[in-house]
Amino acid sequence: MSDLLERLRGRGWRMTSQRRVVAEVLDGDHVHLTADEVHARAVERLPEISRATVYNALGELVSLGEVIEVSTDGRAKRYDPNAHHPHQHLVCSSCGTVRDVHPTGNPLADLPATERFGFTVAAVEVTYRGLCPSCA
Amino acid sequence: MSDLLERLRGRGWRMTSQRRVVAEVLDGDHVHLTADEVHARAVERLPEISRATVYNALGELVSLGEVIEVSTDGRAKRYDPNAHHPHQHLVCSSCGTVRDVHPTGNPLADLPATERFGFTVAAVEVTYRGLCPSCA
DNA sequence: TTCTTGACTTGGACTCTGTCCATCGTAGGA
DNA sequence: TCCTACGATGGACAGAGTCCAAGTCAAGAA
Helix, strand or coil, X not given: CCHHHHHHHHCCCCCCHHHHHHHHHHHCCCCCEEHHHHHHXXXXXXXXXXXXXXXXXXXXXXXXXXXXEECCCXXXXXXXXXXXXXXXXXXXXXXXXXXXXXXXXXXXXXXXXXXXXXXXXXXXXXXXXXXXXXXX | CCHHHHHHHHCCCCCCHHHHHHHHHHHCCCCCEXXXXXXXXXHHHCCCCCHXXXXXXXXXXXXXXXXXXXXXXXXXXXXXXCCCCCCEEEEECCCCCEXXXXXXXXXXXXXXXXXXXXXXXXXXXEEEEEECCCCC
């Protein structure tokens, strides 16, 4: 739970009420919120918090590797606090719901050297798309 | 080459000079352009073409299944004319270059039923990220 | 505890990407 | 050649995100 807060403090992240609230919002429910949704929830606890501050805090959490940025559609990025367990995403094409999934296999190994064109491949993202039970 | 133009005409796509230019831009170099880049190239051939028209044409080409929309970053979508050969993408994290790649294996088969949460999974996108030779 | 200061927050302006709409123009069939 | 429904135009608008100058404050020093 507030492991996250402890880790951040331990890493010298200057703790302000705004940053605390953003971290708590992400640490709470295990969902994939957009920046605006994070802002909306943060405002419930700290009415004066500004959009810019939420964007700043999210950007820093991403840089620190505590949160993953997910662009499932061309719209707003979503923020995934489950950064310490490798996983992929399953997205509903209709309502946009995102679920973490754990496929078997290692997609990195599936890309032969001849298909790497000299790139240094560092990561792979897999996005499964379909319809969730409610939308099907 | 202008297979694309033929196919579109054959499918009853009303051919205007604007639509022709957009199709030709995509059909030419085999790169992954943003809508603005498509517009810039279209303007070279047809100076009066408007942004809205380019967006309309791209949207229709996507609906027709002739072009694939790719969101590799949270920024502008890119349009991939290589729609008739299944492939995945390799993206340079520094300069944004996108290359088509053909991994082995079938990632759809790697998602066990227990990890599908009742979703009807229809498609899977794999994005490899790293640094291209010029940026490394 | 109080002071100090550099880092953080604010809100408004701005950019970028994309969509919408009323009006005008034209491809292609009769 | 003429008609007309479909397409193009461009300007306004919207959503997501960034930037900046000015004000505020966390946390270390004294």
